[in-house]
Amino acid sequence: MGDVVDIADDKGRFATAFIEPGAPIRARVLAREPDLDVGAAWAHERARLAAARRAIAPSLVGTDALRAIHGENDGMPGLTVDVYAGVAVVVFDGPAAAVFWRTRLDAALDGVRAGGIAVNARWVRAVRGDRGDRGAGARGDDRGGGDAVPDRVAIVEHGARFGVDVRSGQKTGFFLDMRANRARVAAMARGARVLNLCAYSGGFSVHAGLGGAAHVTSVDLAAPAVADAERHWRDNGLASERHQGVTADAFDFLERATRTGARWDVVIADPPSFAPSEAAKPRALAAYQRLARLSLAVTARGGVLVLASCSSHVSEADLRSVLAAAAAEGPRHRPVAVVAAHGADADHPTIPGFPEGRYLKLLICAT
Numbered sequence: 001m002g003d004v005v006d007i008a009d010d011k012g013r014f015a016t017a018f019i020e021p022g023a024p025i026r027a028r029v030l031a032r033e034p035d036l037d038v039g040a041a042w043a044h045e046r047a048r049l050a051a052a053r054r055a056i057a058p059s060l061v062g063t064d065a066l067r068a069i070h071g072e073n074d075g076m077p078g079l080t081v082d083v084y085a086g087v088a089v090v091v092f093d094g095p096a097a098a099v100f101w102r103t104r105l106d107a108a109l110d111g112v113r114a115g116g117i118a119v120n121a122r123w124v125r126a127v128r129g130d131r132g133d134r135g136a137g138a139r140g141d142d143r144g145g146g147d148a149v150p151d152r153v154a155i156v157e158h159g160a161r162f163g164v165d166v167r168s169g170q171k172t173g174f175f176l177d178m179r180a181n182r183a184r185v186a187a188m189a190r191g192a193r194v195l196n197l198c199a200y201s202g203g204f205s206v207h208a209g210l211g212g213a214a215h216v217t218s219v220d221l222a223a224p225a226v227a228d229a230e231r232h233w234r235d236n237g238l239a240s241e242r243h244q245g246v247t248a249d250a251f252d253f254l255e256r257a258t259r260t261g262a263r264w265d266v267v268i269a270d271p272p273s274f275a276p277s278e279a280a281k282p283r284a285l286a287a288y289q290r291l292a293r294l295s296l297a298v299t300a301r302g303g304v305l306v307l308a309s310c311s312s313h314v315s316e317a318d319l320r321s322v323l324a325a326a327a328a329e330g331p332r333h334r335p336v337a338v339v340a341a342h343g344a345d346a347d348h349p350t351i352p353g354f355p356e357g358r359y360l361k362l363l364i365c366a367t
Helices: 040-054 095-102 107-116 175-187 203-210 223-235 251-261 278-297 318-328
Strands: 002-008 014-019 027-031 064-069 080-085 086-092 120-123 152-156 162-163 193-197 214-218 241-245 264-269 300-310 337-342 359-367
Touching: 002 027, 002 175, 002 223, 014 095, 027 095, 040 064, 040 107, 064 107, 064 152, 064 175, 080 107, 086 095, 086 107, 095 359, 162 203, 162 223, 175 203, 175 264, 175 300, 175 337, 175 359, 193 203, 193 251, 203 223, 214 223, 223 241, 251 278, 264 278, 278 300, 278 318, 300 318, 318 359
Parallel strands: 086 120, 193 214, 193 264, 214 241, 264 300
Antiparallel strands: 002 014, 014 027, 064 080, 080 086, 152 162, 300 359, 337 359
């Protein structure tokens, strides 16, 4: 497991890879050439190039939190490195990736520094768990020197301030992939009543508030997440009467809001992954359709629904289909127009031929 081998396809083309026998992905291609030395120097250079690419992305100016290494998409399969104000949070995608990358991690982090991203400390989280990014617990270590890793790391994202739990928060502590989409919500929030479903620590909520929202409601099933959202709201100098945190299941909340006739001008529905596997896709599509239907029911006429999926098994076409079905449900057809479609921010690049890398889909819908 994690051994480096040469592999060949049915046309006799060779590549260098590390292997994980018995896993769904049995070989991770490191380079499109055989017998390559994929040691520390190789890891350093790949990481340096990955970090340097971030310097040319305009959307990454104004934040000190970004993804420095994005696995296969940066030519470093099985390795994710997110950097929060100098603290590198490392995730290995499976046990073979952990075996392969642990001996090369110091070189990779040195490469990140050489590429222009400051790294002063590191936190190595456990190998990615079965429950996926949003729900997995984490253990880790900060061996390798540098500063101690605090319980919370203070970051700035385009003027908004957040405290990130890098040790055990969801994903690596914050949803960096949604950065540009949070800015889009801020731009449409002025004077609006905003509902943020599955709000986690309030990223969309705070940006909507800073964008001039009249009022924001943040809903999450986890009470600690709601408390974080409320704290972040206060930490950004926003008036407490303009925000309400609600601990509730999103579906239950929407059912109650529909019955009471509550309406919001902007509704953000960004749920956890409903489809962790291809086998779960039919049930996931049904859940997305229900979420879209209920969200449309509480979106004011002339308002905006922001509908997202973070599952690689659900395509943009799938998401559009469930939105169309949701709009057609009920006693009256609800006209909906998709005015924009977006993915992850620039620090989450994708490569041709790897559709799984385009996991994040977000539709901005006029109602």
